[in-house]
Amino acid sequence: xxxxxxxxxxxxxxxxxxxxxxxxxxxxxxxxxxxxxxxxxxxxxxxxxxxxxxxxxxxxxxxxxxxxxxxxxxxxxxxxxxxxxxxxxxxxxxxxxxxxxxxxxxxxxxxxxxxxx
Amino acid sequence: xxxxxxxxxxxxxxxxxxxxxxxxxxxxxxxxxxxxxxxxxxxxxxxxxxxxxxxxxxxxxxxxxxxxxxxxxxxxxxxxxxxxxxxxxxxxxxxxxxxxxxxxxxxxxxxxxxxxxxxxxxxxxxxxxxx
Numbered sequence: 001x002x003x004x005x006x007x008x009x010x011x012x013x014x015x016x017x018x019x020x021x022x023x024x025x026x027x028x029x030x031x032x033x034x035x036x037x038x039x040x041x042x043x044x045x046x047x048x049x050x051x052x053x054x055x056x057x058x059x060x061x062x063x064x065x066x067x068x069x070x071x072x073x074x075x076x077x078x079x080x081x082x083x084x085x086x087x088x089x090x091x092x093x094x095x096x097x098x099x100x101x102x103x104x105x106x107x108x109x110x111x112x113x114x115x116x117x
Numbered sequence: 118x119x120x121x122x123x124x125x126x127x128x129x130x131x132x133x134x135x136x137x138x139x140x141x142x143x144x145x146x147x148x149x150x151x152x153x154x155x156x157x158x159x160x161x162x163x164x165x166x167x168x169x170x171x172x173x174x175x176x177x178x179x180x181x182x183x184x185x186x187x188x189x190x191x192x193x194x195x196x197x198x199x200x201x202x203x204x205x206x207x208x209x210x211x212x213x214x215x216x217x218x219x220x221x222x223x224x225x226x227x228x229x230x231x232x233x234x235x236x237x238x239x240x241x242x243x244x245x246x247x248x
Contacts, residue, residue: 016158022197022230030231030235116123117125
């Protein structure tokens with residue numbers, strides 16, 4: 001089944017980013033087709049060169065490096081959210097496809113379940 | 118229709134568990150089936166049986182327990198998220214070398230993320246309540 005995960009929180013200060021990614025990895029480990037959508041402040045999870053150790057936090061960008069291992073290939077980022085934060089599409093830590101809100105709506109309509117984090 | 122809920126927000130510091138409860142009550146009133154509610158993130162705090170509400174305030178926990186009975190609904194806390202926040206069953210506490218206090222509220226169980234995935238596979242709709 002196709003499960004979509006919306007990731008809308010920044011990487012640190014709260015646990016949403018970490019726990020959302022963990023849930024996505026679990027779904028993939030259980031053999032489901034997983035797609036990720038980084039939106040709003042969630043796009044900050046994609047910034048390279050994070051120094052989570054300075055916050056004594058778990059580095060969520062490391063978890064993103066593991067997506068390949070879990071066969072999660074469909075990774076999308078909301079273009080408007082990137083633009084609003086002055087982040088270039090080619091400056092992200094992992095390979096992802098920039099999409100607009102219309103494309104996101106269309107793709108979510110094809111997912112069997114949507115998980116929000 | 119068959120539903121499952123994912124509740125991520127803390128019970129007191131967000132509206133998530135309260136809104137999810139009202140949504141669940143509406144589901145049952147319309148004769149939908151609510152298979153499972155999976156509490157994740159700070160949402161697991163709802164399953165802490167040691168919480169005490171003031172006498173003149175509604176007990177959110179009590180209302181959830183009543184709903185679970187009425188709807189034959191499973192209330193599940195993510196075991197990893199609960200452990201990180203110090204919510205353990207007596208058995209789990211003992212296993213981790215802590216005093217064997219039962220903190221898990223009646224009607225709740227601890228389980229892994231696989232239980233959330235299973236619920237998503239079994240139902241028509243999974244709805245998230247965010248904090």
